[in-house]
Amino acid sequence: MTITQLPSTNEGGRPLLPTGDLCRPGGFAQSMDVSGLVDSGNGLVDRSVFTDRRLYDQEQARVFATSWLFLGHVEQLQKAGDFFTTFMGEDPVIVTKDKGGRIRAFLNSCRHRGARVLRADYGTTRAFTCTYHGWSYDLEGKLISVPNEDGYPAETWNRAEWGLLEVAQLDIALGLIFATWNPNAPALADQLGDMKWYMEAFLDRDSEGTTVVGGITKWVLKGNWKLAAEQFGTDWYHVNMSHASALMVLSPTGKGPKADIVNTPGRQFSDERGNGTGFPTHPKSRFDALPVHEYYDYAALAERLGKARVEGPLTTGHATVFPNFSYLPVNGSIRVWHPKGPDEMEVWAWTVLDKSMPEEVRTAQRLYNLRTFGPSGIFEQDDGENWSEIQAISHGWRTNTVPLNYQMGLRSERDDGVYPGSTSELYSDAAGRRFYARWAELMNTPAWHEGAE
Amino acid sequence: MSEGAVVDEGVMVAQIDDIPDGEAIKIDAAVLGTADDVAVFNDGGEFFALDDTCSHEKASLSEGYIEDGVIECPLHAGKFCLRNGEVLSMPASVDVACHRVIVTGSAIRVVPNPERLAS
Numbered sequence: 001m002t003i004t005q006l007p008s009t010n011e012g013g014r015p016l017l018p019t020g021d022l023c024r025p026g027g028f029a030q031s032m033d034v035s036g037l038v039d040s041g042n043g044l045v046d047r048s049v050f051t052d053r054r055l056y057d058q059e060q061a062r063v064f065a066t067s068w069l070f071l072g073h074v075e076q077l078q079k080a081g082d083f084f085t086t087f088m089g090e091d092p093v094i095v096t097k098d099k100g101g102r103i104r105a106f107l108n109s110c111r112h113r114g115a116r117v118l119r120a121d122y123g124t125t126r127a128f129t130c131t132y133h134g135w136s137y138d139l140e141g142k143l144i145s146v147p148n149e150d151g152y153p154a155e156t157w158n159r160a161e162w163g164l165l166e167v168a169q170l171d172i173a174l175g176l177i178f179a180t181w182n183p184n185a186p187a188l189a190d191q192l193g194d195m196k197w198y199m200e201a202f203l204d205r206d207s208e209g210t211t212v213v214g215g216i217t218k219w220v221l222k223g224n225w226k227l228a229a230e231q232f233g234t235d236w237y238h239v240n241m242s243h244a245s246a247l248m249v250l251s252p253t254g255k256g257p258k259a260d261i262v263n264t265p266g267r268q269f270s271d272e273r274g275n276g277t278g279f280p281t282h283p284k285s286r287f288d289a290l291p292v293h294e295y296y297d298y299a300a301l302a303e304r305l306g307k308a309r310v311e312g313p314l315t316t317g318h319a320t321v322f323p324n325f326s327y328l329p330v331n332g333s334i335r336v337w338h339p340k341g342p343d344e345m346e347v348w349a350w351t352v353l354d355k356s357m358p359e360e361v362r363t364a365q366r367l368y369n370l371r372t373f374g375p376s377g378i379f380e381q382d383d384g385e386n387w388s389e390i391q392a393i394s395h396g397w398r399t400n401t402v403p404l405n406y407q408m409g410l411r412s413e414r415d416d417g418v419y420p421g422s423t424s425e426l427y428s429d430a431a432g433r434r435f436y437a438r439w440a441e442l443m444n445t446p447a448w449h450e451g452a453e
Numbered sequence: 454m455s456e457g458a459v460v461d462e463g464v465m466v467a468q469i470d471d472i473p474d475g476e477a478i479k480i481d482a483a484v485l486g487t488a489d490d491v492a493v494f495n496d497g498g499e500f501f502a503l504d505d506t507c508s509h510e511k512a513s514l515s516e517g518y519i520e521d522g523v524i525e526c527p528l529h530a531g532k533f534c535l536r537n538g539e540v541l542s543m544p545a546s547v548d549v550a551c552h553r554v555i556v557t558g559s560a561i562r563v564v565p566n567p568e569r570l571a572s
Contacts, residue, residue: 126527136528145510145528
């Protein structure tokens with residue numbers, strides 16, 4: 001009900017690219033067989049997946065070019081001409097609402113000489129005009145004005161062939177906009193599968209839906225994007241160690257949470273499409289920010305979402321939708337890990353709030369999110385330090401050639417009859433193993449755009 | 454805008470409420486008998502009229518951005534003075550024609566520039 005299946009557009013193929021006599025030579029994009037780099041059966045990963053430039057380029061062509069990728073929240077676009085810019089992998093994109101009210105996403109690169117057509121983060125416009133030579137595109141991506149157009153020979157010039165490239169598919173799930181360049185990608189609902197049930201515990205608490213506030217917080221981190229995506233999918237394990245000081249500061253006694261909270265049981269969901277989420281399960285699972293805790297009627301939430309979700313994925317937990325969209329329900333953080341070369345990522349993070357929340361609750365949750373998981377948040381800095389530290393030493397030969405361990409909870413996944421799909425214990429690398437298994441599967445499968453090669 | 458003008462001079466094109474502050478409407482050339490469509494702008498409660506088509510490339514100035522007596526073309530950001538059509542910014546290099554506006558009560562009338570009548 002909350003996933004809008006939009007028609008798979010032909011616009012994704014439009015315009016048919018005039019290629020003239022251009023043709024990349026055979027073997028131009030060399031693909032490596034990565035099956036020796038990920039051993040999900042034994043829980044081992046070769047460290048080169050975080051450092052190798054060739055793998056990184058292959059990742060752009062086979063993982064990011066084929067997968068559904070997160071663009072933003074529907075509330076970022078209110079009326080025709082509203083736009084924001086983001087990235088799909090390393091590809092810059094414009095996301096806008098056209099005159100018909102439909103959300104569209106275009107490659108933010110002028111068809112003429114390739115400059116970014118739009119350099120603003122967000123705004124409202126009537127046309128997209130490249131500042132290099134002045135080619136202008138309308139909200140539907142059509143090329144509408146070319147200075148000195150008479151200079152192009154009339155017998156070969158066809159302006160209709162030079163519109164902005166559009167994504168192949170764009171869909172909305174629970175207020176989140178996703179798109180893919182892949183015309184053959186299965187529906188977004190299929191990519192999410194059981195994961196949607198867990199996402200609803202965060203994004204469907206309120207019949208009015210969610211909104212985003214405070215803009216997008218963006219920061220640069222040294223570290224391969226997969227370090228972050230993997231951790232949000234599979235890693236509760238680090239919490240008590242990495243975040244020890246933050247947990248102590250936030251506890252009433254200053255000595256940390258009570259033992260039954262520290263040693264909580266929980267479940268970790270994972271699927272063969274690389275999605276993962278983990279969460280403590282506790283009858284008293286509650287929101288951390290006091291005004292938010294007091295705002296929610298947990299009985300009503302149990303009525304709406306079911307007891308299992310209120311005791312589990314509603315509050316504290318972590319999640320990654322493959323490949324690079326992650327979220328934290330308890331503080332309303334959603335984020336995308338934009339790859340910027342093998343050694344660097346940009347974190348783009350939003351604060352999501354229920355629309356029905358009164359102003360003081362919104363403020364409390366927004367500040368709680370910034371203080372914990374904003375760029376200078378006391379938890380976020382712990383995580384960023386870990387990833388940057390790992391990356392900083394990863395290029396050493398001895399370091400790079402030592403396999404990494406993803407063996408916790410090996411073969412412990414099962415259907416527990418309570419939480420949908422396959423779950424393991426909270427402390428587990430199950431979702432990490434499946435994240436890399438999916439990554440390897442895509443890396444070893446010729447992508448939709450490689451058909452002609 | 455001129456005070457005390459002859460009430461039936463020009464052509465009534467809109468009521469002042471039809472054009473919110475900071476916006477513009479496009480009047481079809483056939484209505485005014487002009488060579489080009491005419492854009493009528495509201496800049497802080499003052500109304501102005503210019504030829505609608507940008508002198509640089511084909512673009513409707515009625516869809517442009519109005520600020521401090523200046524209209525900026527929506528496509529290539531050429532700028533023109535709303536009072537007299539004078540070009541103020543590259544990449545445009547040629548003025549656009551200006552038409553006289555008369556506001557009487559709530560009625561907006563445009564007096565076509567005699568040099569811009571359809572031939």
